[in-house]
Amino acid sequence: MIVVCPSCQSRYELNDCLVQEPNFVARCTKCQHIFSAYRPVRVEEIKFLSLAEAKNSELENVVTISNQKGGVAKTSTCLNLGLSLAMQNKRVLMFDFDAQANLTISLGYKEKTSFYEALNGQADAIERGMIKTKYDNLWLFPSNKNMVLLNKKYFGASNFEFILKDRLLTVKDRFDFILIDTPPSIEFFTLNALTAARLVVIPSQCDYLSTHGIDQILKLIQLIKAKTNPHIEARVLITMFDKESTASKMICAKLKRLYPGITFNTLIEMDARIREAQIMSMPVLEYNQQSTAGRQYLNLAKEILGRPLEAL
């Protein structure tokens, strides 16, 4: 199990067998902070879970949208790329794997069954929890605020990174793409979503600190590649590009120079219609078919389809 010091964020890997009590007191050897820690629930105790299968299979069709930086358009990308792929006749499941439930709310749903409840449900709980949206070919697996409990219960338990992958195996054949929206943090959600992914899309705004954020997630992806998912690949997506701004152009050029070969050709411009569509609880292409960002998300879908994931 992993224990994280709440004061200095130092991480310690402890042997599960040495921890008998559900709660214990720990002292951080780096900052000397004394704190209460708890033993996470053992992953092997989850019903219908097959760790061996999760570890030995590949999910070719899973695309995780991730960046630990907040507000960079992860959810907007998941929603609008999801609809764009569905418009290309691909069957798409958008998986809201963020306790903020922004993706779920953006489609006008609330108080729906989330992965938290599904994990304790029957073997077909993912299938049952999926909502067919009003758009052709497009499904949503929703989130709710109970999702935060997953981090408390399982983060740090050995093999906790395979929990989502195990459950996605039950529905993978129904979809051409499963897009996973993640929160702006690393821990239970992002580590699970990266472990399940074939491709990670890293949305990145054209601001001064964006390269720092990309470096951090690329380092994390290297760790995931070594530890839980050797098949993972990453692509940077430039979002909220302001074509009138010199700074935006400079940073865009810098991103393309720094991350050659792993930056999508398509970029997403700043477009007020994305925000307006969100207020109306709909994807931007439904709100306004002429929207610049909407058309760019369609181009992104075509770029992804033009380079099938198997060719990565």
Ligand SMILES: Nc1ncnc2c1ncn2[C@@H]1O[C@H](COP(=O)(O)OP(=O)(O)OP(=O)(O)O)[C@@H](O)[C@H]1O
């Ligand atoms: N291309 C765009 N043009 C203008 N506004 C945008 C664009 N893309 C996203 N936004 C707006 O930026 C805000 C943040 O977007 P979004 O919620 O998708 O980011 P996020 O990375 O998912 O955030 P979080 O880290 O909190 O999950 C939202 O208000 C959204 O409407």
Ligand SMILES: [Mg+2]
């Ligand atoms: Mg979000």
